Amino acid sequence: MKVAVVGGTGAFGRGLAARWREAGVEITIGSRDAARARERAAVLGVSGATNREAVRDVDLVVLAVQSSAAIDTARELAPSLGATPVLCVASDLRFEHGAVFPGRSAGSIAEDVAALVAGPVLSGFQALPAAQLAQAGLLDEDVLVCGDDADSKQNVLDLGQHLVSGRAIDAGPLANSRALEGITAVIVHVNRKYQVVAGLKLTGFGD
Numbered sequence: 001m002k003v004a005v006v007g008g009t010g011a012f013g014r015g016l017a018a019r020w021r022e023a024g025v026e027i028t029i030g031s032r033d034a035a036r037a038r039e040r041a042a043v044l045g046v047s048g049a050t051n052r053e054a055v056r057d058v059d060l061v062v063l064a065v066q067s068s069a070a071i072d073t074a075r076e077l078a079p080s081l082g083a084t085p086v087l088c089v090a091s092d093l094r095f096e097h098g099a100v101f102p103g104r105s106a107g108s109i110a111e112d113v114a115a116l117v118a119g120p121v122l123s124g125f126q127a128l129p130a131a132q133l134a135q136a137g138l139l140d141e142d143v144l145v146c147g148d149d150a151d152s153k154q155n156v157l158d159l160g161q162h163l164v165s166g167r168a169i170d171a172g173p174l175a176n177s178r179a180l181e182g183i184t185a186v187i188v189h190v191n192r193k194y195q196v197v198a199g200l201k202l203t204g205f206g207d
């Protein structure tokens with residue numbers, strides 16, 4: 001499987017790239033700057049290219065740019081993306097009066113991205129901390145992935161299972177990205193309040 005991680009020079013994209021490379025996935029990380037992509041890629045042992053070049057001829061594109069740039073980047077890359085599935089990992093946050101809130105009152109970044117690109121859009125991994133991805137071992141949590149296309153969702157769930165010791169869970173249609181993106185504010189609050197690095201785990205699966 002070939003995966004392009006757009007904005008893969010950032011902490012989260014690098015974490016995904018490193019883990020999937022170990023699992024045998026062919027990875028290209030993308031950047032707005034080709035030299036920066038190649039430099040970071042060399043450290044990770046993957047390929048590096050501009051975002052536009054990176055998304056060519058791959059099976060999945062992970063949109064891992066800074067969340068405020070996710071929609072504009074999807075719009076810019078749409079002609080190069082064609083019908084390739086896109087995984088959106090972004091969530092908006094709003095910091096106000098010392099507290100953290102979901103950045104949106106309606107919809108989700110992933111649904112906005114889906115309105116711009118031709119291929120199926122998936123959303124997931126919002127609760128995985130980049131700092132933990134950079135450490136050794138599987139993360140002791142679940143990954144949740146939503147989307148409207150069953151085949152591409154299964155591919156992303158399979159990729160997610162390379163990241164965690166918990167379950168890769170189908171979280172329903174793409175509209176549920178509103179909840180997945182919203183939970184990030186809860187996690188950031190919990191991390192601050194309890195001085196922890198919290199993750200998500202669902203109970204009730206029977207073992």
Ligand SMILES: NC(=O)c1ccc[n+]([C@@H]2O[C@H](COP(=O)([O-])OP(=O)(O)OC[C@H]3O[C@@H](n4cnc5c(N)ncnc54)[C@H](OP(=O)(O)O)[C@@H]3O)[C@@H](O)[C@H]2O)c1
Nearest residue numbers: 007009010011012031032064065066067069090091129130
């Ligand atoms: N950090 C986490 O723990 C975490 C956890 C779960 C999900 N996420 C999500 O993962 C995504 C990446 O997170 P991150 O912490 O890695 O972000 P980041 O380091 O702030 O940004 C990632 C990359 O985005 C690119 N970028 C920055 N501004 C841009 C712009 N205006 N237009 C296009 N590209 C731009 C940069 O790449 P170049 O300068 O090389 O182009 C940068 O290396 C976000 O959507 C975030 O919500 C993060």
